[in-house]
Amino acid sequence: MSEKRMLFVLREVEPWNMPDDIYRLNPSGSLPIFVYDGNVIAGNYAISEYLEETDKENKLMPEDPKARAEIRRLIEWFDTKFYNEVYKNIVAEKVQKRFGKGEAPDSRILKVGFNNLNYHMEYIDWLCERNNFLVDTGFSTADLAAAAHLSIVDYLGDVPWDSYKNAKLWYSKIKSRPSFKELLKDTIKGILPAKHYTNLDF
Amino acid sequence: MSEKRMLFVLREVEPWNMPDDIYRLNPSGSLPIFVYDGNVIAGNYAISEYLEETDKENKLMPEDPKARAEIRRLIEWFDTKFYNEVYKNIVAEKVQKRFGKGEAPDSRILKVGFNNLNYHMEYIDWLCERNNFLVDTGFSTADLAAAAHLSIVDYLGDVPWDSYKNAKLWYSKIKSRPSFKELLKDTIKGILPAKHYTNLDF
Numbered sequence: 539m540s541e542k543r544m545l546f547v548l549r550e551v552e553p554w555n556m557p558d559d560i561y562r563l564n565p566s567g568s569l570p571i572f573v574y575d576g577n578v579i580a581g582n583y584a585i586s587e588y589l590e591e592t593d594k595e596n597k598l599m600p601e602d603p604k605a606r607a608e609i610r611r612l613i614e615w616f617d618t619k620f621y622n623e624v625y626k627n628i629v630a631e632k633v634q635k636r637f638g639k640g641e642a643p644d645s646r647i648l649k650v651g652f653n654n655l656n657y658h659m660e661y662i663d664w665l666c667e668r669n670n671f672l673v674d675t676g677f678s679t680a681d682l683a684a685a686a687h688l689s690i691v692d693y694l695g696d697v698p699w700d701s702y703k704n705a706k707l708w709y710s711k712i713k714s715r716p717s718f719k720e721l722l723k724d725t726i727k728g729i730l731p732a733k734h735y736t737n738l739d740f
Numbered sequence: 741m742s743e744k745r746m747l748f749v750l751r752e753v754e755p756w757n758m759p760d761d762i763y764r765l766n767p768s769g770s771l772p773i774f775v776y777d778g779n780v781i782a783g784n785y786a787i788s789e790y791l792e793e794t795d796k797e798n799k800l801m802p803e804d805p806k807a808r809a810e811i812r813r814l815i816e817w818f819d820t821k822f823y824n825e826v827y828k829n830i831v832a833e834k835v836q837k838r839f840g841k842g843e844a845p846d847s848r849i850l851k852v853g854f855n856n857l858n859y860h861m862e863y864i865d866w867l868c869e870r871n872n873f874l875v876d877t878g879f880s881t882a883d884l885a886a887a888a889h890l891s892i893v894d895y896l897g898d899v900p901w902d903s904y905k906n907a908k909l910w911y912s913k914i915k916s917r918p919s920f921k922e923l924l925k926d927t928i929k930g931i932l933p934a935k936h937y938t939n940l941d942f
Contacts, residue, residue: 564813565863566816566817566821568820568821577806579806579809579813580813581812581813581816581817582816583785583812583813583815583816584808584809584810584812584813584816585809587789587808587809587812588805588806588808588809588812591805591808592805603790603793603794604779604781604790606786606789606790606793607781607786607787607789607790608786610783610785610786610789610790611766611781611782611783611785611786613785614768614783614784614785614786615768615783618768618770619768619770661767
């Protein structure tokens with residue numbers, strides 16, 4: 539929304555303690571939810587496509603359908619594959635499990651997550667070496683999706699940046715965008731971010 | 741693709757026995773993959789949006805961005821929520837586990853799946869009572885996504901249609917479409933479909 543120069547107010551919700559009114563806004567009970575002028579747009583997929591369709595000025599996808607398909611393939615990669623292989627094993631294990639269930643993370647599950655993360659970092663590194671951004675048509679919603687997923691793992695200090703120079707250079711470009719600088723000020727209550735988290739040089 | 745009057749050839753792949761060349765077409769190794777004229781479009785999300793963007797005649801989404809957002813919300817519902825709550829507990833348990841691991845389904849997991857399925861059927865029934873189709877703008881990709889997910893559970897004979905009259909009427913309309921009649925001829929090797937599976941009256 540910042541990339542599209544929209545003004546908005548964020549509402550904080552703890553996913554492990556979902557308030558009842560969320561189900562009135564989105565029957566699936568999941569986030570994100572975008573509310574404006576009495577309209578409700580629910581879910582990553584619907585919101586990102588809606589913002590792109592209704593904004594004619596700050597486009598985050600090119601016109602060419604094949605280029606758009608490549609961007610959407612990568613968004614699905616991060617929302618599904620990265621989520622299942624990395625997020626669930628690292629972030630859900632360290633954050634949701636702690637605040638939702640009061641339990642400590644299982645080191646075997648974390649190890650699976652770290653191994654998978656290396657595989658994903660290799661892929662990001664390879665894409666960024668060829669394209670500067672994730673796709674060859676420039677900065678897009680694919681970069682935002684990837685960086686959003688990565689930043690929470692980075693908050694926990696678990697991204698091995700130094701082994702992936704192209705990915706690191708790409709992420710420093712994303713971090714320096716005004717939209718992303720604001721996001722990096724956000725914190726998880728009770729967990730301090732890794733020391734390098736908000737640094738543009740890391 | 742049939743709804744868009746495209747001619748195509750299907751290639752059969754067993755998800756529990758993925759051939760290596762699938763990874764060359766889609767690095768995530770997941771299906772579906774759409775190949776034409778040397779182009780590769782990979783994943784539900786990219787393919788369905790690509791087909792809709794490049795076909796001007798047989799539209800499966802209306803022009804209005806809010807109506808499109810509602811369709812996409814429901815597609816995400818079925819691809820994520822239905823998939824995790826129903827498909828994984830019933831289809832993955834009965835089919836993938838059998839052919840992939842040679843194991844019998846776990847009745848406790850199946851029971852969770854059947855309970856979740858009732859909740860999803862209630863929601864489909866409620867939507868169809870208001871709209872005839874899943875959204876009030878008529879037949880759309882949301883109906884195709886929902887029917888695709890449901891049909892595999894129906895193949896196994898596990899959908900309690902008689903408790904959900906509006907959902908049943910909706911599904912009989914989907915089944916009578918030429919595009920869907922062809923799909924219903926498809927079978928899973930080694931598992932016979934439920935007796936009513938291809939019947940338009942069920």
